[in-house]
Amino acid sequence: MLAYAIRRLGQSLFVLVLMSFLVFVGVYAIGNPVELLVNPQADEVERLRATAALGLDRPFLEQYWVFLKGAASGDLGRSFVYNVPALSLILDKLPATIELAFVAMVIAIALGIPLGLVAGLKPDSLVGRGIMAGSILGFSLPTFWVGLVLIMVFSVQLGWLPSNGRGDTATVAGVPMSFLTADGLAHLAMPAVNLALFKLSLLIRLTRAGTREAVLQDYVKFARAKGLPQGRVIGVHVLKNILIPIVTVIGLELGSVIAFAIVTESIFAWPGTGKLLIDSINQLDRPVIVAYLLVIVTLFIVINFVVDVLYSMLDPRVRLGGAGASH
Amino acid sequence: MAAGTEGPWARFRADFAESRLAVAGLVLLVAIVTVGLLAPVISPQNPYDLAQLDVLDSKLAPGEKGGDGRTYWLGTDDQGRDMLSGIFYGLRISLGVGIASTVFALAIGLVFGLVAAYFGGWVDTLVMRIVDIQLSFPAILIALILLAVLGQGVDKIIVALVTVQWAYYARTVRSSALVERQKEYVEAARVLALGQARIVFRHLLPNCLPPLIVVATVQVAHAIALEATLSFLGLGLPITEPSLGLLISNGFQYLLSGKYWISFYPGVALLLTIMSINLVADQLRDILNPRLRK
Amino acid sequence: MSAPPLLQVDGLRMHFFTKAGVVKAVDDVSFTVDRGEILGLVGESGSGKSMTGYSILGLVDAPGRIVDGRIVFDGTDLTRLDAAAWRRIRGNRIAMIFQDPMMTLNPVLRIDTQIVEAVLAHADVSRESALARAREALVRVGIASPDERLRAYPHQFSGGMRQRVAIAIALVNGPDLIIADEPTTALDVTIQGQILFEMQKVCRESGTALIWITHDLSVIAGLADEVCVMYAGRFVESGRVADVLERPLHPYSRGLIDSVPSRNERGRPLHQIPGMTPSLLSLGPGCPFRERCSEATPRCAESPAITEPAPGRRLRCFHPVP
Numbered sequence: 001m002l003a004y005a006i007r008r009l010g011q012s013l014f015v016l017v018l019m020s021f022l023v024f025v026g027v028y029a030i031g032n033p034v035e036l037l038v039n040p041q042a043d044e045v046e047r048l049r050a051t052a053a054l055g056l057d058r059p060f061l062e063q064y065w066v067f068l069k070g071a072a073s074g075d076l077g078r079s080f081v082y083n084v085p086a087l088s089l090i091l092d093k094l095p096a097t098i099e100l101a102f103v104a105m106v107i108a109i110a111l112g113i114p115l116g117l118v119a120g121l122k123p124d125s126l127v128g129r130g131i132m133a134g135s136i137l138g139f140s141l142p143t144f145w146v147g148l149v150l151i152m153v154f155s156v157q158l159g160w161l162p163s164n165g166r167g168d169t170a171t172v173a174g175v176p177m178s179f180l181t182a183d184g185l186a187h188l189a190m191p192a193v194n195l196a197l198f199k200l201s202l203l204i205r206l207t208r209a210g211t212r213e214a215v216l217q218d219y220v221k222f223a224r225a226k227g228l229p230q231g232r233v234i235g236v237h238v239l240k241n242i243l244i245p246i247v248t249v250i251g252l253e254l255g256s257v258i259a260f261a262i263v264t265e266s267i268f269a270w271p272g273t274g275k276l277l278i279d280s281i282n283q284l285d286r287p288v289i290v291a292y293l294l295v296i297v298t299l300f301i302v303i304n305f306v307v308d309v310l311y312s313m314l315d316p317r318v319r320l321g322g323a324g325a326s327h
Numbered sequence: 328m329a330a331g332t333e334g335p336w337a338r339f340r341a342d343f344a345e346s347r348l349a350v351a352g353l354v355l356l357v358a359i360v361t362v363g364l365l366a367p368v369i370s371p372q373n374p375y376d377l378a379q380l381d382v383l384d385s386k387l388a389p390g391e392k393g394g395d396g397r398t399y400w401l402g403t404d405d406q407g408r409d410m411l412s413g414i415f416y417g418l419r420i421s422l423g424v425g426i427a428s429t430v431f432a433l434a435i436g437l438v439f440g441l442v443a444a445y446f447g448g449w450v451d452t453l454v455m456r457i458v459d460i461q462l463s464f465p466a467i468l469i470a471l472i473l474l475a476v477l478g479q480g481v482d483k484i485i486v487a488l489v490t491v492q493w494a495y496y497a498r499t500v501r502s503s504a505l506v507e508r509q510k511e512y513v514e515a516a517r518v519l520a521l522g523q524a525r526i527v528f529r530h531l532l533p534n535c536l537p538p539l540i541v542v543a544t545v546q547v548a549h550a551i552a553l554e555a556t557l558s559f560l561g562l563g564l565p566i567t568e569p570s571l572g573l574l575i576s577n578g579f580q581y582l583l584s585g586k587y588w589i590s591f592y593p594g595v596a597l598l599l600t601i602m603s604i605n606l607v608a609d610q611l612r613d614i615l616n617p618r619l620r621k
Numbered sequence: 622m623s624a625p626p627l628l629q630v631d632g633l634r635m636h637f638f639t640k641a642g643v644v645k646a647v648d649d650v651s652f653t654v655d656r657g658e659i660l661g662l663v664g665e666s667g668s669g670k671s672m673t674g675y676s677i678l679g680l681v682d683a684p685g686r687i688v689d690g691r692i693v694f695d696g697t698d699l700t701r702l703d704a705a706a707w708r709r710i711r712g713n714r715i716a717m718i719f720q721d722p723m724m725t726l727n728p729v730l731r732i733d734t735q736i737v738e739a740v741l742a743h744a745d746v747s748r749e750s751a752l753a754r755a756r757e758a759l760v761r762v763g764i765a766s767p768d769e770r771l772r773a774y775p776h777q778f779s780g781g782m783r784q785r786v787a788i789a790i791a792l793v794n795g796p797d798l799i800i801a802d803e804p805t806t807a808l809d810v811t812i813q814g815q816i817l818f819e820m821q822k823v824c825r826e827s828g829t830a831l832i833w834i835t836h837d838l839s840v841i842a843g844l845a846d847e848v849c850v851m852y853a854g855r856f857v858e859s860g861r862v863a864d865v866l867e868r869p870l871h872p873y874s875r876g877l878i879d880s881v882p883s884r885n886e887r888g889r890p891l892h893q894i895p896g897m898t899p900s901l902l903s904l905g906p907g908c909p910f911r912e913r914c915s916e917a918t919p920r921c922a923e924s925p926a927i928t929e930p931a932p933g934r935r936l937r938c939f940h941p942v943p
Contacts, residue, residue: 015460026476133348136609140602142552144559145575145594152587163583218724224680225719226739226790227712236738240729252463259465263556267579278560281475293472300463315729316774 008308012301016294020071023293024064067290076294077287081280086291090273094295095175096166097272100264101257103179103188104195109250112200116207117234123212131204138201143260147194147267154190162187164269191268195261199253206249210242217241244315251307255300342614352606359600363418370412371397375569389588402588404577410588413574414596420570421600424481425551428488433543435489436496440535441527443497444504455501458494466491470553474562484563488550499542503535537615544608548601555597571597625696626653627797627830628677633690635669635676644901646672646685648854651927651935654798654847657828659821661841661862663877664851667898670834673851674800677832678717679707695797713743716791720803722783726775732786733771739790758789763819781812785819792823798830805840817844838881842866850874853909854901856927860934870930870941873910908938916940 042050051057055066067077076087119131155163167187169176178184214220215238223237262274269275273292280288344350362369372379385407392398401410443454461469470487477483516526555572557563559579564570569577571593578589635647647669654660664670675681677692679699692699694715699707719725727735736755737748744751752771759767762785775783784804791799801820805813821844824831833845841848841862849859850871858871869875879892896913908914911921918940925939 018460023472026472136602136605140548140598140605142555142572142594142597142601144556144572145590145597148575148579148582148590148594152582152591156583156585156587218719218721219727221680222717222719222725222787222790223727225678225712225717226742227708227710228738228742229708232738232742236730237727241727244729255463256465256467259468262467262471263560266560277471278562281471281562289472289475293468296468297464304463316731317728317776 008305012305015301016297017068019297020068020290020294021064023290024067071294076291079280079285079288081283081285081288086287087295089276089288090291090295093271093273093276095177096270097258097261097265097274099177099179100188100191100195100270100272101254101261103192104261105199105250105254105257107192107196108199108203111196112203113207113246116204117211117239119204120208120211121215121234123208132208135201135204135208138197139205141197143194143198144263144267146197147190147264150190150194151267161190163190166271191264191270194267195257195264198260199257202249202253203246206246207242210245211238214238214241240314244311247310247314248307251303251310254303255296258296258299339614343610346610346613349606349610352603352610355599356603356607359418359596359603360422362415363422366412366415366419370409370415372409372412374408374412374416375567388586389592401592402586404574404589405581410574410592413569414571414593417569417571417574417593418596418600420481420564420568421551421554421572421597424484424488424554424564424570425547428485428492428550428554429543429547431485432489432492432546433496433539436493436498437500437532437535437539439493440497440500441504441532444501444508445527451501454497458497461491461494462498466549466553467556470557471560471562474557479563479565481564481568484554484557487557488553491553492546492550495542495546496539499538500535503538507534541608541612541615544604544611548604548608551597551604552601571600624656627656627658627695628654628832629691629693630673630677631691631693633673633676633692634688635672635681635685636688637685639684639902642902645854645904646901647676649690650851650854650856651690652847652849652856652859654830654832656797657824657830658847659824659831659833659845661845661848662832662834662851663836663838663841663848664857665836665898667853667901668851669854669901670851671802672854674717674802674832674834677800678711678715679704680711680717709743712739712791712796713794714796715798715800716794716796717800718784718787718791718802718804721807722780722787722804723807725787726778726783728775730774731771732773732775732778736771736786736790736793739793743794754793755789758793759786761792761823762786762789764789780808781816784808784812784816788816788820788823792827792829795827796829798832799824800832800834802834803836806835806837838866838877850877853899853904855909856935856937857910858934858936858938860931864931864934870934870936871910871938872914872916872940872942875942876913916942 048057055063058066070077074087075085076090078084079086079089082089115131115135119128119135122128123132151163154161165187166176166178166184168181168183169178170180170184171177172180178188219241220233220237223233228237259274261270261272262277264270265272265274266278273295276288277292279285280292343353367373385403385405389400389402389410390398391402401414403409404413439454439458443451469491473487473490474483477486554563554570555575558570558572559576561576564573566573574593575590575597578586578591578593581589630653631651633647633650634645637644637646650669650673652660652662662670662673672681672685676687677694677699679702681687687700690700694710699710702710726732733752733755736758737751740746740751740754741748746754755771756767759770764770764782764785770778770786775786778786787804804820805816808816817840820831820833823829833841835841845862847859848862848865850857850865850873852873857873858865858869865874866878869878873894876892876894880894894913899909899912906924907922908917908925911917914921920939925937927935927937930936930941
């Protein structure tokens with residue numbers, strides 16, 4: 001287990017450095033931020049001074065080296081636009097994004113697995129077909145357009161829910177959270193549902209497919225032959241088997257929810273990292289883009305690790321590090 | 328094709344027709360593609376010929392008549408553009424980008440997947456490691472950064488879409504090619520000293536096609552949705568190439584004042600397109616998946 | 622003939638209603654099993670023998686349905702029970718063992734969980750006493766170090782061991798009847814013999830009746846008291862094992878017996894029944910075996926009734942083998 005963790009950490013570090021290089025190269029190629037930042041009437045001298053102040057006059061590799069050295073000590077550069085450390089800018093916005101992503105995922109899981117089970121157990125029934133049709137629809141609906149329709153219906157037509165911002169927040173351990181206040185919840189509802197919709201459809205399909213295969217297995221028939229109540233056959237024998245692939249997918253999708261929050265945050269003006277990223281791309285705020293990506297990559301690596309550990313706990317046949325006994 | 332292939336083809340058609348929903352999806356898809364192809368012919372106006380636009384007709388609600396007496400069934404946008412025509416032209420661009428990127432991505436993924444499966448060893452390890460790393464990141468994130476670097480344009484968004492998609496094909500092709508490679512006929516072909524290219528393209532490739540068709544169908548829908556999303560965020564296509572995503576984005580600012588149709592109807596067109604492709608893809612997967620076959 | 626039989630299956634019909642048509646998987650099958658008796662249910666794959674087993678347990682899934690007949694178990698017609706009452710009999714008074722031990726145990730649950738839940742489903746006892754019963758059941762089927770084995774997962778067992786666990790699960794509630802669906806087919810020959818011996822011993826000791834479903838007559842010969850032969854979902858003939866094997870009356874049974882290698886003299890070519898099992902979908906009235914039967918006459922296009930040619934023998938054929 002320890003050897004596995006160490007090897008895993010090494011791999012992750014390698015991916016992180018590789019990503020930082022790729023991102024740095026890529027972002028380095030984006031237009032000249034000085035053009036955007038300096039007063040258009042400024043003369044050449046002023047431009048040069050601004051360039052030097054941002055360290056943009058130095059050779060590319062040197063810039064990368066400076067960045068790497070800084071990164072190792074937690075300094076991912078200063079935002080060109082806000083002139084504050086890029087990392088703290090990201091970390092300030094991160095709780096909003098994580099809250100949104102987490103609530104969306106909870107909605108998707110809480111609805112997706114039961115609905116998928118029902119659809120998988122009764123694939124030919126009206127309810128099963130209805131759930132499946134709904135999931136095909138959810139799969140096909142472009143997230144951003146659903147966001148617009150939600151605003152159209154619930155904000156413009158009905159006037160029930162606010163269409164932008166986080167609303168009131170309550171502070172937990174120094175972190176502001178929307179879901180603790182009524183106003184915050186009202187603000188959270190639409191973005192969270194919007195973000196959850198696609199994952200919900202995915203989970204329904206995954207659960208349904210898993211259930212359909214599982215119920216045909218002999219172990220399910222044997223469990224029924226033991227005279228177990230239907231609830232236990234489904235809730236333990238079927239569910240525990242289909243949960244293995246589902247947990248993996250949920251883990252992987254957690255990362256993608258955070259990425260997709262970019263779209264939802266833009267629509268609902270949710271003050272998270274995604275909106276910050278889009279703003280930074282438009283303003284060519286390189287350090288913030290790089291910092292965002294590195295934070296996200298780190299987050300992904302952590303999530304993947306947790307998923308692997310969970311996976312090995314759920315499936316007795318899997319032993320981390322491949323050293324376990326089998327057969 | 329010879330008469331001998333008629334059997335499986337007829338059976339395939341019968342299997343496909345088993346789901347009425349899938350048939351409906353296919354009919355819808357054909358209709359949408361036809362509309363896209365014929366957009367210049369069937370559109371009431373050329374939405375990008377400024378001479379045909381009248382600002383006085385801007386933001387008309389669906390069904391209202393314009394200054395020249397004609398009815399705008401889906402309303403007009405902020406520049407007096409007929410939304411119906413805009414959607415027809417937008418479909419053309421969305422479908423074109425989706426299909427073009429899928430074709431390129433498929434070709435690239437196919438080559439890398441086959442090479443990885445056929446040669447194995449370090450080639451395989453290298454290709455699959457790149458695929459794994461890439462697939463561990465959400466497509467939208469990679470495309471977003473690429474477009475931030477590349478800028479706007481049809482060619483650029485296709486590059487971005489191809490970049491995020493090739494890995495799916497490479498993985499699919501490799502896994503089915505690996506299965507095929509174990510089989511005796513490939514061994515026999517090797518013993519017969521057939522050329523490597525011949526073994527790969529005449530023997531491995533045809534057997535990888537069924538899963539590839541399924542993945543490609545799904546990916547066209549993904550590509551269209553992704554392009555629309557990126558365009559909506561202002562990072563995809565330029566305003567001169569108005570795909571459905573851009574039309575929706577354009578109408579977003581008028582949504583809060585109740586002028587829903589500028590965003591809503593292009594969205595419906597986008598939804599119908601993606602849904603019809605997904606319905607067809609679902610049925611294809613069920614037909615081509617031997618595990619669910621009864 | 623004094624005590625009523627433990628199980629009486631009478632005119633059972635179980636059909637699948639598929640899109641392609643009605644599949645008559647079990648079509649008019651009757652037999653009885655007395656307490657402590659071992660019945661061999663014999664037939665080729667697709668003969669409906671497994672489906673008969675599932676019907677008795679109430680494990681028939683849609684689109685399948687029991688359309689006619691009675692399954693009288695210990696005086697109660699099971700087909701008239703509601704789902705909950707049938708469940709209380711399943712695994713408690715009638716247990717079942719399946720063919721492939723690699724597939725019947727749930728791969729993600731520990732052995733103790735899988736045995737204990739079977740106890741707790743039918744008895745209101747504490748987990749500790751359920752665990753004690755589980756341990757005892759493992760010992761009875763010859764598993765060494767049961768405490769360690771209880772905490773293991775199925776993948777840590779061999780095929781033969783898994784089948785022993787499945788048998789232990791079947792036995793744990795002390796059933797009156799066990800239905801064993803080819804439980805040795807998927808195992809190595811040496812293991813087959815062990816399991817067979819173990820099953821026989823356990824059933825004789827505890828007085829449990831057994832329905833042994835198989836396609837292999839040689840297994841039945843040394844194991845069963847009675848045998849019931851099925852073909853294409855229909856009853857063919859039944860009787861004491863020795864009688865049926867010695868003097869089969871139905872041409873199909875004779876064909877089956879002649880195709881068993883051990884019963885042939887050296888050097889003689891193996892007998893084989895010509896043709897193939899008919900599709901259950903296109904099966905019309907009349908004897909389903911007539912296409913392959915050497916004795917068939919035009920009369921066989923009608924369905925023969927069940928006759929009793931000798932005491933304890935039952936037969937469905939117009940032209941019994943002389």
